[in-house]
Amino acid sequence: MTGSAPSGAVERFLTVRGLRHCVDEWGAGPAVLLAHGMWCDSGMFTALARRLAPRARVIAPDFRAHGRTEVPDAPWTIGDLADDLAALLDQLKIGSAVLAGFSMGGMAAVEFALRYPERLSGLVLIGTSAAGEDLVRLLQIRSLARVIDLAGPARFLPAEAARATFSARFRKKNREEIRRWESVVRAMPREALSQSLRAVGGRRHLLGQLDKITAPVTIIAGAADRVVRPRLSEMMHRRIPGSKLLILPGAGHAVPTEQPEEVARAIEALLPRAG
Numbered sequence: 001m002t003g004s005a006p007s008g009a010v011e012r013f014l015t016v017r018g019l020r021h022c023v024d025e026w027g028a029g030p031a032v033l034l035a036h037g038m039w040c041d042s043g044m045f046t047a048l049a050r051r052l053a054p055r056a057r058v059i060a061p062d063f064r065a066h067g068r069t070e071v072p073d074a075p076w077t078i079g080d081l082a083d084d085l086a087a088l089l090d091q092l093k094i095g096s097a098v099l100a101g102f103s104m105g106g107m108a109a110v111e112f113a114l115r116y117p118e119r120l121s122g123l124v125l126i127g128t129s130a131a132g133e134d135l136v137r138l139l140q141i142r143s144l145a146r147v148i149d150l151a152g153p154a155r156f157l158p159a160e161a162a163r164a165t166f167s168a169r170f171r172k173k174n175r176e177e178i179r180r181w182e183s184v185v186r187a188m189p190r191e192a193l194s195q196s197l198r199a200v201g202g203r204r205h206l207l208g209q210l211d212k213i214t215a216p217v218t219i220i221a222g223a224a225d226r227v228v229r230p231r232l233s234e235m236m237h238r239r240i241p242g243s244k245l246l247i248l249p250g251a252g253h254a255v256p257t258e259q260p261e262e263v264a265r266a267i268e269a270l271l272p273r274a275g
Contacts, residue, residue, distance in 0.1 A: 008050060009042075009060075013068075016061075016087045017080075022068035023061045023088065027053030030121070030271045031097035033085060034060040035105025037127070037254070038196045039161060039185045041067030044102070044257050051264035056271060059097070061088055063105070065192035067184065075195055078104070078203045082111035089119060098270045100124035100263070102256050103228060104196070107203050113213045114206065120215040122270030126263065127225055127253050129232040130239075132205030141201035145194040152190045158182035167224050167252030177257065210239040217243040218266045222251030222258070
């Protein structure tokens with residue numbers, strides 16, 4: 001476990017499905033659950049959480065094998081992340097929440113929506129996909145995971161991951177945030193890195209089940225996303241009845257970090273109205 005609580009957050013440690021999880025919280029009110037991406041931690045949501053805190057109880061866990069949460073001994077799946085989120089809500093005695101998932105967290109959010117529809121008051125899918133991995137990328141992911149298992153991560157891995165994750169403009173103007181993000185990747189044990197790769201690469205193909213989602217859904221993509229192309233967001237939008245699609249000009253993959261104000265507005269629109 002590595003890292004510390006984001007500024008302004010209340011840090012809690014809870015045992016969730018046998019693993020010690022770290023959870024950061026801000027604010028009070030209707031619950032908003034934030035699910036981060038692969039090789040990230042809850043710190044990616046700091047600016048977003050601060051915008052939401054005046055209106056909501058914002059809950060941002062570090063997923064298994066990420067940040068300050070334990071690394072499992074055995075492989076895990078995206079479905080395990082969805083079950084972790086449901087168990088976390090149980091621990092916190094929260095019946096339902098608006099769930100906003102980014103990238104890997106968005107994949108878990110889709111699984112959550114299908115497994116626990118009664119726990120969902122709204123769903124925001126950000127820079128993510130409900131399709132299974134294509135064969136070429138799956139082979140690349142498996143090869144990288146194998147290399148990391150055998151030799152550990154290459155020294156340039158955090159910087160290369162940051163270049164893929166953030167737009168060039170954001171990297172230039174926000175060097176401190178990029179350094180923080182790279183430090184999160186650098187601190188991850190090799191087994192955490194490879195477990196995450198295999199979980200994302202082995203995710204289920206769920207496009208054919210999206211019409212079962214009944215909660216209000218907003219889908220957000222960065223127009224300059226090179227990791228999860230906007231067309232994958234468009235595919236989800238076409239299959240989820242009544243969903244809204246926002247494609248943000250200039251944004252790279254890490255939309256919640258690059259444009260937190262836009263994501264906050266989308267989440268706030270799904271919160272229960274006072275009175």
